[in-house]
Amino acid sequence: MSKYDIIVLGSGPGGYVTAIRASQLGFKTAVVEKESLGGVCLNWGCIPTKALLKSAQVFEYLKHAENYGLKVSGAEHDFDAIVKRSRGVAEGMSNGVKFLMKKNKIDVIEGYGTLKAGKKIEVEGTEYSADHIIIATGARSRELPSLPQDGKKVIGYRQAMTLEKQPKKMIVVGSGAIGVEFAYFYNSIGTEVTIVEYLDKIVPVEDDEVSKQLERSFKKSGIKIKTSAEVTSVDTSGTGVKATVKTKKGEEILEADIVLSAVGIKSNIENIGLEDVGIAVDRDKILVNDFYQTNIPGYYAIGDITPGQALAHVASAEGILCVEKIAGQHVEALDYGNIPGCTYCSPEIASVGLTEQQAKDKGLDIKVGKFPFSASGKASAGGNKEGFVKVIFDAKYGEWLGCHMIGAGVTDMIAEAVLGRKLETTGHEVLKAVHPHPTMSEAVMEAVADAYDEVIHL
């Protein structure tokens, strides 16, 4: 039987990053994967969606080339080619992980892995043992009983990025990051899109002002939005789909070619041997302590399969921390209050920390600053004046409680707030840190200045 120091079950951004860090720390490491290296993120999530969104963005630029003094006639899109490009990008990234496994001398065990008692994993008839087993089996699209996915007319995210034919009409159920990214993509290439959101605003986890701005932008671009609305049933018996939607005003039937269910994820906890080993699970998630140890010594869990934000960078950070702790390093528990969340539709959204409402609900005395991109030179030059940066500080101590952005390229700007908060910076320090001109990032400095009544360009 092959014996390792560490075996990681699953090779998503949780699993493969964990394996690399483990190898760097000197552990003999193997990773077990039943599909493609890189997991959902590289193959079916973060990366292929961003490739689709890039095609949409380029197409938008071409359609509005005259805004930049350019003449482009007959700009057309080729749906097959867009999908093919996205798949190619994903494949390239997955191959990159293969290279990294080799470079770091990590054994890749291909096949379906099942946990066994005694710190063992069985992969298709062969048993492997390790001192430490890290479970990183991730998640899949969640199915609602009222919205069973048939993979053809009622689909999840995987099918949404590999459709053979572009739908004329699409209903997107759920307006979290996945829902609005697909809504934006399909709308921009000419599909008629309706978003149905159960809560009273789209992108419900975001600051209220961000949700309102996105709703305005989406409506302007032709996306229909129904909030406080629920799909109670779907009829797929005809050529298309008829969805019964319950709103405050009553029930209505919406017709479409495709319904995309984007209502969250379901952890891959079934049939991986958790019960045989006795690993405790609570409401779809494996229970872990601050360093990702399960209730059974020698077994750990990280990524989407554990509580905490279901994001690639969270999965990676958890895995690194987990193996550094195993290696005996002095590590601090992850601060889940300082995890950035990004949404890559247009305009983009990026946020970290408390929303204004959350800060108020906590009874905090706050200072709020906001700077619109309409007042930014770089945004004007780039033709991207939509959106703003909003910052929230504790009035007494100057602690940076939250930062919320919506606009072009903001997903590349949020790290400033994450780092500032990590280093416990105050508003005055951000203000005195000179930002380059002209950049979109100046809007962060100006929003902070606004919170302290020192804003220059408003």
Ligand SMILES: Cc1cc2nc3c(=O)[nH]c(=O)nc-3n(C[C@H](O)[C@H](O)[C@H](O)COP(=O)(O)OP(=O)(O)OC[C@H]3O[C@@H](n4cnc5c(N)ncnc54)[C@H](O)[C@@H]3O)c2cc1C
């Ligand atoms: C459409 C979409 C877009 C997204 N966009 C973003 C984004 O922009 N940014 C972001 O941060 N996050 C994004 N996410 C979320 C991100 O993809 C996940 O948070 C991340 O992939 C979780 O990583 P993980 O390692 O926990 O699991 P996964 O990436 O799900 O990987 C788990 C791996 O384990 C393998 N596996 C499972 N069971 C077994 C078994 N028994 N034996 C062998 N192998 C097994 C699976 O095949 C898979 O490869 C997106 C998700 C989706 C669906």
